[in-house]
Amino acid sequence: MKRKKTLENFYSESGNQVPESLKSGIGHFNVFKLDEFAGPKPKPMPFNRRDYFKVSLVTGKSRVHYADKIVNVDKHVLVFSNPQIPYNWEQIDVQLTGYFCVFTEAFFHQFGNVLNYPIFQPNGTPVFELSDTQVDSFATTFKRMFTEIDSDYAYKYDILRNLVSELIHAAMKLQPANLVTNLHSNASERISTLFTELLERQFPIESANQQIQLKSPAEFAKQLGVHINHLNRALNEIALKSTSTLIAERIVQEAKILIRHTNWNISEIGYSLGFEETAHFSNFFKKHTSHSPLKFRKAEIV
DSSP, X not given: OOSOBOHHHHHHHTTOOOOHHHHXXXXXXXXXXXXXXXXXXXOOOOSBOBSSEEEEEEESSEEEEETTEEEEESSEEEEEEOTTSOEEEEEOSSOOEEEEEEEXXXXXXXXXXXXXXXXXXXXXXXXXXXXXXXXHHHHHHHHHHHHHHTSOOTTHXXXXXXXXXXXXXXHHTTSOGGGSOOOOOSHHHHHHHHHHHHHHTXXXXXXXXXXXXXXXXXXXXXXXXXXXXXXXXXXHHHTSSOHHHHHHHHXXXXXXXXXXXXXXXXXXHHHHTTOSSHHHHHHHHHHHHSSOHHHXXXXXXX
């Protein structure tokens, strides 16, 4: 898997001029019609992380690959992509239609942290299959984006931020209540947030020489300056899972990505994920997936 694709790469590869807002480092936003941008025979999109956010509304048969999951789409889909999770699209229909917008984290500067929303978090649900009625509602929001971005209104980017927020909240309302993170303003919520940030800071793994440094609950508790029992109570209250379970799930997710999308050998993957012995990594992976790393790789290739 290659290093993150930048917005500069995105514009250059599509034959468009790189906007001045990217060159100057300020927040950036843009919106596109998919059929006009990609054409009837688009180049395959590589499975990779991007350093920007993307919200896509797509109609047509396709297959969405993100992190360690695959979603088959029969008709309409809304997808929220972020810099932490690698993804790509596999086009099945000859022509896909729809819209997508791209923006940087700086676009929401001073308007909150967009990564706090569940759909942009590692264990969130970023893919939503839509009915005909639902897709019309989201398409209307994208059409309003085109109207605003083409206007000469001085505060149009404030409106565009609000429209992106509309997409986010409308999508989260489609989730069952138990899938949406409860935002409690208490000590447990704060510890849970700090733990998640510390865990995610170790990823993505982009080199076989890179190795995660924190792997055990005790190591995380020490780094956070709390007792391990306090950390476990906080995570059980907020995430409904133990510290060790959350760590293991994230390591397994990254392991699946590396096994599926790199040519590294199993020893290299195990080392990068904190396992000094290949056998220990293989046993860990099999315990959590019921497959050895080699069998998982062969099954994915087939």
